[in-house]
Amino acid sequence: MNAVHHTEAEMTNPRAERVRDVARLATRSGRSKRAAFLAEGPQAVREALQRHDTALADGGGGIVQEVFATVEALERHPDLGLSRGQVRLRTVGAEVLAAMADTVSPQGIIAVCRMVPHSLEDVFGAGVQLVAVMCRVQDPGNAGTILRAAVAAGADAVVLTEGSVDIYNPKAVRSTVGSIFQVPIVTGVSFDSLAVAARAAGVQLLAADGYGTTDLDILQDESTMRRLGSASEVENSSNPRLEDPSAWLFGNEAQGLDDQELAIAGHRVAVPLYGVAESLNVGTAATVCLYASARAHRRSDPSS
Amino acid sequence: MNAVHHTEAEMTNPRAERVRDVARLATRSGRSKRAAFLAEGPQAVREALQRHDTALADGGGGIVQEVFATVEALERHPDLGLSRGQVRLRTVGAEVLAAMADTVSPQGIIAVCRMVPHSLEDVFGAGVQLVAVMCRVQDPGNAGTILRAAVAAGADAVVLTEGSVDIYNPKAVRSTVGSIFQVPIVTGVSFDSLAVAARAAGVQLLAADGYGTTDLDILQDESTMRRLGSASEVENSSNPRLEDPSAWLFGNEAQGLDDQELAIAGHRVAVPLYGVAESLNVGTAATVCLYASARAHRRSDPSS
Numbered sequence: 164m165n166a167v168h169h170t171e172a173e174m175t176n177p178r179a180e181r182v183r184d185v186a187r188l189a190t191r192s193g194r195s196k197r198a199a200f201l202a203e204g205p206q207a208v209r210e211a212l213q214r215h216d217t218a219l220a221d222g223g224g225g226i227v228q229e230v231f232a233t234v235e236a237l238e239r240h241p242d243l244g245l246s247r248g249q250v251r252l253r254t255v256g257a258e259v260l261a262a263m264a265d266t267v268s269p270q271g272i273i274a275v276c277r278m279v280p281h282s283l284e285d286v287f288g289a290g291v292q293l294v295a296v297m298c299r300v301q302d303p304g305n306a307g308t309i310l311r312a313a314v315a316a317g318a319d320a321v322v323l324t325e326g327s328v329d330i331y332n333p334k335a336v337r338s339t340v341g342s343i344f345q346v347p348i349v350t351g352v353s354f355d356s357l358a359v360a361a362r363a364a365g366v367q368l369l370a371a372d373g374y375g376t377t378d379l380d381i382l383q384d385e386s387t388m389r390r391l392g393s394a395s396e397v398e399n400s401s402n403p404r405l406e407d408p409s410a411w412l413f414g415n416e417a418q419g420l421d422d423q424e425l426a427i428a429g430h431r432v433a434v435p436l437y438g439v440a441e442s443l444n445v446g447t448a449a450t451v452c453l454y455a456s457a458r459a460h461r462r463s464d465p466s467s
Numbered sequence: 468m469n470a471v472h473h474t475e476a477e478m479t480n481p482r483a484e485r486v487r488d489v490a491r492l493a494t495r496s497g498r499s500k501r502a503a504f505l506a507e508g509p510q511a512v513r514e515a516l517q518r519h520d521t522a523l524a525d526g527g528g529g530i531v532q533e534v535f536a537t538v539e540a541l542e543r544h545p546d547l548g549l550s551r552g553q554v555r556l557r558t559v560g561a562e563v564l565a566a567m568a569d570t571v572s573p574q575g576i577i578a579v580c581r582m583v584p585h586s587l588e589d590v591f592g593a594g595v596q597l598v599a600v601m602c603r604v605q606d607p608g609n610a611g612t613i614l615r616a617a618v619a620a621g622a623d624a625v626v627l628t629e630g631s632v633d634i635y636n637p638k639a640v641r642s643t644v645g646s647i648f649q650v651p652i653v654t655g656v657s658f659d660s661l662a663v664a665a666r667a668a669g670v671q672l673l674a675a676d677g678y679g680t681t682d683l684d685i686l687q688d689e690s691t692m693r694r695l696g697s698a699s700e701v702e703n704s705s706n707p708r709l710e711d712p713s714a715w716l717f718g719n720e721a722q723g724l725d726d727q728e729l730a731i732a733g734h735r736v737a738v739p740l741y742g743v744a745e746s747l748n749v750g751t752a753a754t755v756c757l758y759a760s761a762r763a764h765r766r767s768d769p770s771s
Contacts, residue, residue, distance in 0.1 A: 312751055317741030345743050380762055387691045437621030437761040439649050447616055450754045457741040458684055 173234070174255040177262035185231065185263040185275060191329045198278045199228060200331035203269040205240045210341030211274045212243065215250065218279075226344065229275045231255045231263060236271025243272060265333035278331060281347040283356060286320040287364035292460050293318045294366065294410040295453060296357060298420055299326040300445060306330050307338025308446030309413055314342040316453035317461075322349045322357060322410075357410075358427045366408040368428040370420050371452050373442050375431030377402055379455055382432065386459040403430045405459035411452050413445050477538070478559040481566035489535065489567040489579060495633045502582045503532060504635035507573040509544045514645030515578045516547065519554065522583075530648065533579045535559045535567060540575025547576060569637035582635060585651040587660060590624040591668035596764050597622045598670065598714040599757060600661060602724055603630040604749065610634050611642025612750030613717055618646040620757035621765075626653045626661060626714075661714075662731045670712040672732040674724050675756050677746050679735035681706055683759055686736065690763040707734045709763035715756050717749050 174182065187193030188201045202211045208230060215226040230243075230252045237243070237254070255263070257271070264273050286294060295313035300306050306328050313321050323330055330336075330350065336343055361368055385397045386405040403409070412428055414420035425431055434448045443451075478486065491497030492505045506515045512534060519530040534547075534556045541547065541558070559567070561575070568577050590598060599617035604610050610632050617625050627634055634640075634654065640647055665672055689701045690709040707713070716732055718724035729735055738752045747755075 308751075311744075311748060314742045315740060315744045315747050315751055317743075340748065342744060380766060383762070384691065384695075384766070387688065388695065391688075391692065391695070391697060393695060393697075435762075435765075436619060437765060438618045439621075440615075440619045440646060443619050444615060444644065447612075447619060447754050450751050451758050454755050458687070458739075461739075461741060462684060462688070 171253055174231075174253060174259050177256075177258045179259075182259055182262050185273075188275065189265040189333055191332065194278075194329065194331050198280075199275050200278060200336060201263075201265065201333055202227075202274045202276050202336060203264050203266045203272075203333060204337075205236070205243060205270055205272055207336065207341055208243055208272050208274045209240075210344050211276050212250065214344035224277070224279075225250070226276050226279065227274050228277055229253065230272065231260060231274075232272040233257055233260055240272065266337065276344075279347070281320070281349045283322070283349055283352055283360035286322065286347055286349055287360045287366060291319050291364055291366060292408050293453065293456050294320050294322060294361070295449065296322045296324065296410050296412045297327050298324045298354060298412055298424055299415040299418075300413060301328050301416055303328050303330075303332050303335035304338045305416060305444070305446050307335045307340075307343075309449040310335075310339045310346070310348075311342040312446070312450040312453050314345045316450075316457040318346060318453060318457075320347045320349060322352060324354050324357060325351050354424055354427070361410045364408070366410050367403055367430065368412060369403060369409050369452070369456075370412045370425050370428035370431045371414070371434065371445075371448050372420060372425060372431040373433060373448075374419075375433035377430060377432045379432050379434050379452065383455055383459070390462060403432070405456055409456050411449070411456065413449050413452075416445055475557055478535075478557060478563050481560075481562045483563075486563055486566050489577075492579065493569040493637055495636065498582075498633065498635050502584075503579050504582060504640060505567075505569065505637055506531075506578045506580050506640060507568050507570045507576075507637060508641075509540070509547060509574055509576055511640065511645055512547055512576050512578045513544075514648050515580050516554065518648035528581070528583075529554070530580050530583065531578050532581055533557065534576065535564060535578075536576040537561055537564055544576065570641065580648075583651070585624065585653045587626070587653055587656055587664040590626065590651055590653055591664045591670060595623050595668055595670060596712050597757065597760050598624050598626060598665070599753065600626045600628065600714050600716045601631050602628045602658060602716055602728055603719040603722075604717060605632050605720055607632050607634075607636050607639035608642045609720060609748070609750050611639045611644075611647075613753040614639075614643045614650070614652075615646040616750065616754040616757050618649045620754075620761040622650060622757060622761075624651045624653060626656060628658050628661060629655050658728055658731070665714045668712070670714050671707055671734065672716060673707060673713050673756070673760075674716045674729050674732035674735045675718070675738065675749075675752050676724060676729060676735040677737060677752075678723075679737035681734060681736045683736050683738050683756065687759055687763070694766060707736070709760055713760050715753070715760065717753050717756075720749055 227250050295318050382405045434451050531554050599622050686709045738755050
């Protein structure tokens with residue numbers, strides 16, 4: 164791989180037009196216009212560069228368009244920004260970095276990253292097993308947590324329907340702790356088009372719903388029974404099978420999923436609350452649901 | 468119940484000694500000295516007041532010592548601070564509230580809450596089933612997430628060993644979203660005393676450990692098999708039984724559990740990673756572990 168391009172002088176004017184261009188990525192319209200977003204801090208930049216290298220090695224386009232860092236940060240993190248393919252690195256003064264970044268303390272380094280466009284057709288292709296769908300989730304921290312849980316559970320993709328928070332907003336990116344680079348993401352689709360694409364691919368829709376009548380524990384029991392050869396005990400069950408390809412739907416924090424979404428999904432699955440908590444945080448619920456599916460998928464497939 | 472005491476004039480001087488007294492609760496030493504902490508914003512204050520009323524009804528001491536709110540916040544949240552027993556409400560100017568609170572935007576209301584002291588002996592009493600233990604967890608957001616997961620999973624208590632973040636720090640309190648009032652908490656204990664108390668109560672220690680040789684999925688399978696009458700297939704297993712009373716140990720974010728903690732625990736349990744993620748966030752891992760135990764406990768007990 165090529166060494167980093169690192170020939171220009173340090174940028175020191177926080178009011179320069181080029182600084183403002185980067186700072187505009189803190190806004191949704193700025194990100195949308197440029198199809199790019201910010202990764203802030205050494206951990207996120209490191210993950211972005213790793214993904215960048217992998218993408219190039221796979222023959223795809225790169226992810227990281229430009230890295231801006233203070234001299235101090237480069238000295239503190241000598242592993243960053245070195246020996247990477249085709250990434251432009253620009254050293255900047257601390258004031259310039261502060262003007263560019265959304266975070267109060269980006270620890271001296273940020274990267275401008277390209278959004279990689281994916282479509283529902285890409286995602287619901289052959290072999291799809293597990294998809295996490297956010298339906299009008301509003302809080303960037305929750306969106307980040309759900310995305311991170313999806314990556315840990317090995318989901319094939321993450322989908323955000325229209326009306327959801329922008330997953331590329333700096334707070335959401337931070338809360339994914341690098342996972343945002345590790346899974347295909349589809350944004351801005353209508354719920355209807357999602358449902359059509361999932362159905363066409365033979366993927367069932369499971370609505371995570373606190374008021375659901377189907378208990379996730381029962382689905383886990385039935386899945387285990389089928390796997391352990393007690394299938395006859397559950398053959399009359401009309402419940403969805405966790406081991407089948409599934410897209411989990413996680414709703415808005417305040418309203419949950421709406422009536423139409425619940426009706427189209429068909430299966431309303433509740434995560435049991437064992438304690439005095441009145442309801443589960445959507446991030447916690449998503450972790451439990453996605454892990455239950457991942458477990459059913461992998462354990463029913465002895466090859467994995 | 469008595470109406471709120473609400474007779475004093477509005478506080479308007481942000482430099483008053485009484486304001487500084489409250490602001491000191493943003494520091495660990497200030498909280499420790501007064502055995503009190505801050506709940507900020509209407510949701511946290513509401514939860515604190517509910518817990519306060521329950522505690523009084525149960526014949527215990529109250530939780531909320533004082534509520535400070537702007538007139539606007541009281542008008543916006545008429546359900547707060549009214550008809551509560553023995554809570555002193557003081558109206559304050561916006562500047563005073565800002566000087567008291569740790570949050571940038573406490574939404575006009577904060578409560579000074581009493582820490583309720585619990586000991587290991589309280590916690591590891593008769594009937595204890597599930598305890599979440601944080602061993603030197605450092606990040607307040609992670610600590611809050613683990614506590615919230617513990618409450619949702621119906622844990623009997625949350626323990627933080629010495630060297631952990633202060634769970635009463637404002638950022639941690641915020642990230643528990645009210646759950647901090649819903650579970651007994653023990654802080655500042657040594658790992659050794661925790662281990663002794665758990666053993667004496669017949670509670671096994673399960674170390675959540677990314678490098679563990681025991682797979683959580685296997686434990687869940689074995690637990691289900693015992694419950695479904697396939698016990699003979701697992702009778703020779705030397706693995707811990709998820710349905711037995713358990714204390715889960717969650718380690719420091721960077722170093723995990725140390726060698727001594729792992730050796731004393733005995734059981735090192737790994738949460739499987741299904742995706743490309745290199746490791747699980749400790750909050751996500753805790754959610755999966757605590758839910759797996761809760762599920763095994765409740766489903767093996769038909770009375771619940």
